[in-house]
Amino acid sequence: MTxxxxxxxxxxxxxxxxxxxxxxxxxxxxxxxxxxxxxxxxKAWQSLTEELGVAGLLVPEDRGGVGAGPRxxxxxxxxxxxxVAPVPYLTSSVIATQVLLELGESEHIAALAxxxxxxxxxxxxxxxxxxxxxxxxxxxxxxxAGAVGADLLLIPVADAGGVQLHLVKAAETTVESxxxxxxxxxxxxxxxxxGEVLATGDDAHRAVEAGLQAGAALLASEQYGLARSCLExxxxxxxxxxxxxxxxxxxxxxxxxxxxxxxxxxxxGAAARYAAATLADDDAxxxxxxxxxxxxxxxxxxxxxxxxxxxxxxxxxxWEYPVHLYLKRAKSSQLALGTPEKHRQDLGPLVNITx
Amino acid sequence: xxxxxxxLRQRVDELLAAYDPxxxxxxxxxxxxxxxxxxxxxxxxxxxxxxxxxxYNEDVANWLAEAGAPEPDRSRNGIGxxxxxxxxMAIGTKEQQEKYLRPLYTCEEIWCQLFSEPGAGSDxxxxxxxxxxxxxxWTVDGQKVWxxxxxxxxxxxxxxxxxxxxxxxxxxxxxxxxxEDPGIxxxxxxxxTGEAEFNEVFLNGVKIPDADRVxxxxxxxxxxxxxxxxxxxxxxxxxxxxxxxIGVLAEKWRKYPAIRSEAAYHELMHWWIEAEVTRLTxxxxxxxxxxxxxxPEGSAMKLAFATQAxxxxxxxxxxxxxxxxxxxxxxxxxxxxxxxxGRDVGFRYLRAKGxxxxxxxxxxxxxxxxxxxxxxxxxxxxxxxxxxxxVPR
Numbered sequence: 152m153t154x155x156x157x158x159x160x161x162x163x164x165x166x167x168x169x170x171x172x173x174x175x176x177x178x179x180x181x182x183x184x185x186x187x188x189x190x191x192x193x194k195a196w197q198s199l200t201e202e203l204g205v206a207g208l209l210v211p212e213d214r215g216g217v218g219a220g221p222r223x224x225x226x227x228x229x230x231x232x233x234x235v236a237p238v239p240y241l242t243s244s245v246i247a248t249q250v251l252l253e254l255g256e257s258e259h260i261a262a263l264a265x266x267x268x269x270x271x272x273x274x275x276x277x278x279x280x281x282x283x284x285x286x287x288x289x290x291x292x293x294x295x296a297g298a299v300g301a302d303l304l305l306i307p308v309a310d311a312g313g314v315q316l317h318l319v320k321a322a323e324t325t326v327e328s329x330x331x332x333x334x335x336x337x338x339x340x341x342x343x344x345x346g347e348v349l350a351t352g353d354d355a356h357r358a359v360e361a362g363l364q365a366g367a368a369l370l371a372s373e374q375y376g377l378a379r380s381c382l383e384x385x386x387x388x389x390x391x392x393x394x395x396x397x398x399x400x401x402x403x404x405x406x407x408x409x410x411x412x413x414x415x416x417x418x419x420g421a422a423a424r425y426a427a428a429t430l431a432d433d434d435a436x437x438x439x440x441x442x443x444x445x446x447x448x449x450x451x452x453x454x455x456x457x458x459x460x461x462x463x464x465x466x467x468x469x470w471e472y473p474v475h476l477y478l479k480r481a482k483s484s485q486l487a488l489g490t491p492e493k494h495r496q497d498l499g500p501l502v503n504i505t506x
Numbered sequence: 507x508x509x510x511x512x513x514l515r516q517r518v519d520e521l522l523a524a525y526d527p528x529x530x531x532x533x534x535x536x537x538x539x540x541x542x543x544x545x546x547x548x549x550x551x552x553x554x555x556x557x558x559x560x561x562y563n564e565d566v567a568n569w570l571a572e573a574g575a576p577e578p579d580r581s582r583n584g585i586g587x588x589x590x591x592x593x594x595m596a597i598g599t600k601e602q603q604e605k606y607l608r609p610l611y612t613c614e615e616i617w618c619q620l621f622s623e624p625g626a627g628s629d630x631x632x633x634x635x636x637x638x639x640x641x642x643x644w645t646v647d648g649q650k651v652w653x654x655x656x657x658x659x660x661x662x663x664x665x666x667x668x669x670x671x672x673x674x675x676x677x678x679x680x681x682x683x684x685x686e687d688p689g690i691x692x693x694x695x696x697x698x699t700g701e702a703e704f705n706e707v708f709l710n711g712v713k714i715p716d717a718d719r720v721x722x723x724x725x726x727x728x729x730x731x732x733x734x735x736x737x738x739x740x741x742x743x744x745x746x747x748x749x750x751x752i753g754v755l756a757e758k759w760r761k762y763p764a765i766r767s768e769a770a771y772h773e774l775m776h777w778w779i780e781a782e783v784t785r786l787t788x789x790x791x792x793x794x795x796x797x798x799x800x801x802p803e804g805s806a807m808k809l810a811f812a813t814q815a816x817x818x819x820x821x822x823x824x825x826x827x828x829x830x831x832x833x834x835x836x837x838x839x840x841x842x843x844x845x846x847x848g849r850d851v852g853f854r855y856l857r858a859k860g861x862x863x864x865x866x867x868x869x870x871x872x873x874x875x876x877x878x879x880x881x882x883x884x885x886x887x888x889x890x891x892x893x894x895x896x897v898p899r
Binding site for chain 1: 756759760766767768771772774775776778779780782783784786787789790793794797801803806807809810869871872873875876877879880881882883884885886
């Protein structure tokens with residue numbers, strides 16, 4: 152079986168990303184995005200792209216990247232989830248980048264890897280591998296993640312041969328921000344437009360599919376990071392919150408919930424790691440691993456955030472405490488790239504279980 | 507000799523050449539394997555090992571399996587192999603190690619565990635079975651329960667009360683017992699499945715030489731903890747996909763289209779995924795152990811195993827109502843070993859109820875995870891710091 156552990160290099164990468172997120176983000180300004188929307192937190196994104204160079208992890212060195220891979224990108228996403236960081240890493244540095252990688256494109260991919268530009272795949276955020284349709288007609292596509300503020304839009308458009316993949320500059324079409332459940336990953340309505348045709352037919356289809364697969368596989372790591380953070384924050388809270396003259400964390404009613412959550416979070420870590428590893432190895436079990444990770448980690452992230460709200464008591468219900476940022480990201484991510492129910496549906500035939 | 511792997515390979519080849527698994531008995535082969543230091547390579551020389559890192563055990567096991575060599579029967583002597591051996595190795599005297607490890611390994615001597623009592627289940631430190639020292643012999647009186655394999659065990663590990671004047675954790679001592687002592691009576695304990703896997707064991711004036719005490723008098727809790735920690739480590743080993751209850755159910759689903767429905771499909775897939783992520787977690791734990799970084803998730807994984815076993819067997823009964831209404835056999839048997847998957851669905855459902863009780867109830871395990879892994883404060887207790895004789899019981 153593939154290696155599920157972290158390397159020393161990955162541990163060091165984690166430390167750097169965590170440090171950057173701690174320096175450049177604070178929960179109060181992140182919450183502020185709900186009142187004054189912005190595409191991302193510029194300083195945090197700058198730090199990831201310019202100081203740490205992690206936008207190019209998936210991109211080979213000869214195409215302007217750093218030649219790492221999905222395992223390393225997964226570690227970055229764990230830390231992004233941990234901080235609920237408002238940065239377009241998943242949409243631009245993973246999904247759009249993977250689409251371009253698959254096509255052998257090298258001009259724009261170098262710009263994405265360097266953090267000089269960002270891009271988004273224009274499909275509803277609920278689209279999932281194996282189940283998406285190219286854009287038909289002129290009605291805006293929504294809700295699209297990563298499009299607000301992006302320089303480049305990758306639009307799969309329906310044509311007689313199946314699909315044509317267009318590269319459209321954001322300035323050449325309309326990207327309308329939507330009021331999103333999770334404003335730290337704002338969604339948009341994107342009006343379809345024609346641009347440079349990057350690929351057609353099977354090539355275009357395969358590229359979009361690869362982008363969605365990478366997105367679904369690695370979203371699991373973001374969800375795991377978020378869940379782990381909720382668990383740690385909540386454990387810390389119940390150790391220090393005194394009621395009835397004792398820390399509430401000494402009550403079994405609370406301990407047992409957190410023990411169960413620990414188990415879920417631990418298992419989510421293994422599932423997410425397996426998905427990242429099979430993606431990195433292009434393993435034959437990749438599709439199974441992705442559906443398992445998405446079905447499992449989506450629900451664990453939501454459960455962890457819900458437990459955090461409940462066990463923080465009234466504080467968890469306030470705008471001031473950052474717990475709600477986690478709940479909104481978790482619930483929104485549960486729907487992203489396929490709901491758990493859809494992934495359970497997809498998984499059955501892959502393991503020879505059908506209705 | 508260059509690296510340990512080359513040396514081990516050579517030893518395995520020599521063993522196989524001298525003792526052909528196809529012709530010698532399992533007992534003889536295992537004895538020779540023990541003498542060659544290939545039983546558990548991380549044990550010291552002379553005790554079935556070679557003082558090598560634990561990870562090499564896997565290589566030895568793989569090579570021997572390829573050659574069709576027998577392994578010790580873990581289903582019959584799981585307590586001996588998984589719990590007694592590491593405890594004796596860690597804490598036992600040189601004499602105990604020399605006397606007990608080899609026959610334990612060859613399974614000539616089966617071991618059982620005399621820990622739980624009617625009044626000491628989750629609260630193991632409440633054991634009341636009494637041991638009194640006179641000269642260099644202990645006399646033991648009391649009652650133990652939930653003892654698997656007691657009816658064919660040659661020996662047992664025992665925790666008994668040796669001092670009632672001190673707080674309960676400080677007044678226990680750990681012993682090795684000869685199950686053939688005339689003071690021992692074993693009675694089958696019938697379970698809800700109809701079988702009697704377990705026993706009640708009554709001890710009336712059982713004699714134990716002081717040489718069979720493990721650890722100091724009064725340190726029984728510490729020794730028992732070593733034993734039980736090994737029980738939990740034994741759980742987190744890598745398994746194949748669909749290895750457990752879920753595999754039985756998935757096979758049935760594939761074979762009988764008539765039991766399928768849309769709603770049941772989603773429930774089946776839910777549990778398939780749960781089982782798979784637990785398998786992946788176990789695999790990762792195994793990888794961590796291999797590089798010498800064991801994680802704390804072992805005790806939490808038993809929670810997952812119990813929950814899944816119970817839910818999946820319950821679902822299996824519902825999926826085929828006309829079959830689920832029947833039961834394969836209520837006759838009282840005393841099986842030699844436990845196979846959770848071995849019988850029909852009704853048995854599996856009933857037997858799975860024990861999975862959240864045996865080896866630490868799920869409630870206790872949640873406390874263990876919360877307190878030892880997450881560092882949450884302990885529950886306030888009424889038995890701290892007072893002599894055992896004054897503890898409400």
